[in-house]
Amino acid sequence: MCKLKKQIFSYMERLLARSTDKIICISEAERMSALKHKIADNEKLEVILNGIDFTAIENAIPAKRKDLNIPENAFVVGMIGRISEQKAPDIFIKAAKKIQEEIPNSYFIIIGDGEKKQEIEEYAQKNNINLFISGWTDNPYSYLKIFDIAMLLSRWEGFGLAIVEYMAAKKNFVATKTDAIPTIVRNGKDGILVNVDAPTEAANAVIFLYKNKDIAENMKKEAWEYAHKRYDIQRVAEQHLKLFKSITYIKSL
Missing domain, CATH: 3.40.50.2000 (Glycogen Phosphorylase B;)
Known part of the structure; x- marks a missing residue:
């Protein structure tokens, strides 16, 4: 990916991150990349590994x-x-x-x-x-x-x-x-x-x-x-559901 595209995507991600409760990273490498490019604070990042059927x-x-x-x-x-x-x-x-x-x-x-x-x-x-x-x-x-x-x-x-x-x-x-x-x-x-x-x-x-x-x-x-x-898809679904429930619970307080 060219440097200009990377800069544009990073800017858009930082902008959109402000309106999110959590950002799901599909790998630890993605979480580290998000921190490196200052997309969001670590507290907002959640790693849920990808999965398959x-x-x-x-x-x-x-x-x-x-x-x-x-x-x-x-x-x-x-x-x-x-x-x-x-x-x-x-x-x-x-x-x-x-x-x-x-x-x-x-x-x-x-x-x-x-x-x-x-x-x-x-x-x-x-x-x-x-x-x-x-x-x-x-x-x-x-x-x-x-x-x-x-x-x-x-x-x-x-x-x-x-x-x-x-x-x-x-x-x-x-x-x-x-x-x-x-x-x-x-x-x-x-x-x-x-x-x-x-x-x-x-x-x-x-x-x-x-x-x-x-x-x-x-x-x-x-x-x-x-x-x-x-990497079983059932585990991935359960982790997403758990995260959504935790966000909903916090917002209800």
């Missing part, structure tokens, strides 16, 4: 690989996210090239759409990378179900909900050490974190998981249990 992921019907021209025995690496500067699809596809050089039967999926789609498709075609882009879809979890490993290589991220979706789907994943992501992921235990704009490092992490099946399986188990305790 685990049942929706569990009940999703996997897409058929043959419909995507992906062999049944292929090693599938994918990402969920807008094909934009923030989500770093350019780094994903560069990592894909290195992964495919090491693992020839690799195929890659991007669940999403965006302004960099043509650029990514052209790079994939030029480098003979096996790539499928879903475009906008109402059923992202159907595609997620056929991933072997997932990636989220964002340059900045307020939360990183896709990571929680990966955990819930019991997928190994590689993500970047940026903003809120390190507060979600226990590096080396749930998944692997790499530096921003580092395609070789990201590719090596995927290759490591591919070659070390026992470690990868244990990570999936740890990640699912951790996510289920922290």
Whole structure:
């Protein structure tokens, strides 16, 4: 995000914060950012972690690989996210090239759409990378179900909900050490974190998981249990309700 846009958003947030009772931050990183940019005092900030519907992921019907021209025995690496500067699809596809050089039967999926789609498709075609882009879809979890490993290589991220979706789907994943992501992921235990704009490092992490099946399986188990305790949508709803009740109670005094 450019400097001018950041300044405009910060000004608007400070202005609107004056008329709020509480501001919900979806991560500790967001709370720290709000304090840094003087959006509001700490007393007005409330951290309620984002959440997802685990049942929706569990009940999703996997897409058929043959419909995507992906062999049944292929090693599938994918990402969920807008094909934009923030989500770093350019780094994903560069990592894909290195992964495919090491693992020839690799195929890659991007669940999403965006302004960099043509650029990514052209790079994939030029480098003979096996790539499928879903475009906008109402059923992202159907595609997620056929991933072997997932990636989220964002340059900045307020939360990183896709990571929680990966955990819930019991997928190994590689993500970047940026903003809120390190507060979600226990590096080396749930998944692997790499530096921003580092395609070789990201590719090596995927290759490591591919070659070390026992470690990868244990990570999936740890990640699912951790996510289920922290990010279930029911917990999120209950925390919001508790907060609303406390605000209403205080105002009634």
